Amino acid sequence: MMELLLIGIGTGNPDHLTRAGEAAIHEADVLLIPLKGEEKRELADLRRLIVDRIRPDAPVRAFDLPVRDAERPYLDAVEAWHDAIAEAWRGAIPAGAERVALLVWGDPSLYDSTLRIAARLDPAPRLRVIPGITALQALTAAHAIPLNTVGGEVTITTGRRLRETGWPKGAETVAVMLDGATAFTTLDPEGLEIWWGAYLGMPQEILAHGPLAEMAREIPRLRSEARKDHGWIMDIYLLRRRAAVALSLHRATRLP
Structure with a gap:
């Protein structure tokens, strides 16, 4: 039975790879690298x-890498897209390969397909997931x-x-991933604060923070501008109600 190694590589910084990830790369009989067209060639180059x-x-x-049909209903388009990607994997895996590795942005368990x-895949491979630094970790570190606030909940969407x-109803902190259309601009900004980051951990990293209204x-x-300069962008952001921030800071100052 073939073993499929899914290796989390963080947000593009080679240092986000763990030692376990490095060991898995040495174990692999072949490593698969997706090509997303000339415009996003830098993504393949980073993996290489x-x-x-x-x-x-x-x-x-x-x-x-096949392209998702944006004209079809979202869930139907995703199902067909995933089928096409699986078929592309089959075509790229050489006969007799026992360990096949894929380098996955972020963490293969967090909003990743x-x-x-x-x-x-048929026959089903044995799966081994090797996590790297997630985009959420990279954002909060940057x-x-x-x-989270003190004792507070976090919604990831x-x-x-x-x-x-x-x-999200009742949420005080919301982490947002896979937002290619700046959905935060549709919210009532009153009382909301945002922490945004793109190309996290990379030389071209960009950060922005402040009241959502600004x-x-x-x-x-x-x-x-960044997408125009680089041909691609991967970003993530955290939203939090400012009242929750103030309350969390107040509680923190009272902790022994």
């Missing part, structure tokens, strides 16, 4: 850079903030869900 730093002679197979795509359903125009501008 990581592999070359650890195992320069590693056997690498590149494959063209790699595990769902792997479940489409801004030097905790993910997507830009699509935030746009469709608004602020940042709702600034962040889309930064995002548009």
Whole structure:
């Protein structure tokens, strides 16, 4: 039975790879690298850079990543897209390979479809997930903030869900991933604070923080310029009610 190694590589910084991830790269018979077109060539180059730093002679197979049909209903389009990606994997895996590795941005368990795509392979491979630094960890570290307030809850959601359903009921802290359309601009900004980051941990890292009322125009501008400069962008942000921030700080000062 083939073993599929899903190696979390953080947000693009080669140092986000763990020692367990490095060991898995050395174990692999072949490493698969997706190509997302010339515009996003830097994403494939970053994966190759990581592999070359650890195992320069590693056997690498590149494959063209299918594109999701934006005209179809979202869930139907995702299902068809995942089927197509699984088929692309099959075509890229050489016969007889016993250990196949994929380098996955962030953490394969957090709003990532790699595990769902792997479940489409037949025969089913043995799965081994090696986590790296998640985008949430990289964001909070870059801004030097905790993910939660004292004793507070955190809601993790997507830009699509935030746009469709608004602020999650009862939430004080909301982490938003996969937001290509700046869904935070659809919220009532009153009393909200945002911590945003793109290219986290990389030389081109961009950070922005402030009241949402001020940042709702600034962040889309930064995002548009960065995407134009690099051809791609990966970003994430944290939203928090300012009253919760103040209460958390007050409680923290009273802790022994």
